[in-house]
Amino acid sequence: MEQRNQTSVKEFILLAMTSAPYYKTILFIVFLILYLFTLIGNVSILTVVIMDRRLHTPMYFFLGNLSFLDIVLVSCPVPKMMAGLLTQDLKISVWGCITQIYFIHLFGCTETLLLTSMAYDRYVAICNPLRYNIVMGKSSCSLLIFTSWFLSLFHSLSQTIPTSRLPFCYSNHVSHFFCDIKPLLQLACTDISFNEILFTIMTASISVITSTLIFLSYCFICTRLLKIRSSKERRKAFSTCTSHLTVVFFFYGPLISRFIRPATNDSLEQDRQTAVLYAIITPVLNPVIYALRNQEVKRSLKSIVLGLRIFKK
Template structure:
């Protein structure tokens, strides 16, 4: 699509988090540390789950997809954000802005779908362990993962096409550190009520439906946990879910807070703060959460380190 045909603005200026030079340097170092942590942590999980044959199970197949998503998700925003901390001109082309918007929402909505698939996987593993391998076979896992990626892609495509077709006459100052839908819509010189309704209803339906399905899985899981007679057995079963639950609450909490509220000036300022959590911090925390809570991954890491030392 030739975006230039739809607008008189050729580029936007990202205002970022702050215009204080000293604070920008501090934030650059802070976010760079989180980005490097995210890359190393998620790449490590991807490599470990491929190398260690004992991790070739549905749970770790989905975890591999989640780690891949987190790398791409943070990379859709952070490299440009880090560059802007040190740049005098924080510009982004119109096509670049729309592309960043698309990949951000594509990967973000794919993640909520994937987290739902992971909760179903845990439900089957705990509720029906004898038939787990038959139910969560290779074909089903691939369909769930592929369906998550495709749903995320078309969900994002709807919003980005709708935004790309709007006329933008100026000003071109985006009050955010990346091109998100709400702050860009503020700059359109036409009525954007349809876009905002689509954002609230379509994104809201996707977020609430996947969240309810995830919670339903855990309600069913809790019923099975109650039936386990030994406390050690309950603890072992719950430990496979606790990391996933932590990630779910982190991700859904900020996403719902950002996209299901009315768009006001105060809400946009709050959105910037919330966006830091799910674009910078959460992708870096995910591998730490799963590693600290997962004996299989820690065992696989020790095995790989031991083999490299000889």
């Protein structure tokens, strides 16, 4: 009987964002607009970085990778969430749920490490400008990207493999809008101490190490900027960092708040609130932040748009 109960769960039922049909329609329209805006904005930046040879620099190489990650990260939970609002089908298979967890952690961790690489790029550009082209060459940038993906792959597998081996028998109702490890652990009918410890160690290590490296990078940057006598040059140097700092703030805020809390009912309720900011709002804001604050990106976008108009004529 015990074995039969442990293998009874074949699919999970995700939490509905609202039970009112009217609000479901509104939420679907809002999510659709945000999702399309995310795709259009990040695809535009990625296209500009690829097509404009003036942007073939380390900073924009990382920005292009960030846009790609925003596209795939938001595409993990949002389409399923919109489908649930439209069709009221909140079911997802066990392996579909595990797959969603795998890709969310893979892309989320990669973006975390990429933001750290971007901070290092700004540190070298401002603190060691004469050696910038040597330190941040093509091979160095490619190595940073490869390392980010490799470490993220290891992190994602270390989370999803132990989770996939858990027996689920208490309930199949996931108390979240999409699949995530913390609400899934509450459904396991076995000791989850190892999973909780592993989850805490991995996520805390990545969050603490990367945030510390970013903080130290900007400490050195600020120290360097204070030594620049010309206020005009100081503002120009710091303007290249403001977009990245804004993205870091919006990304790390909800990320850290989600992972430092224990898996209680109250924390899961807070997780659901911050999940929207982490998985949906942040990828929408990234292209807005870089498009509005970066003059080179705006000039390139205008050039491409004008070129397309001339081509049509």
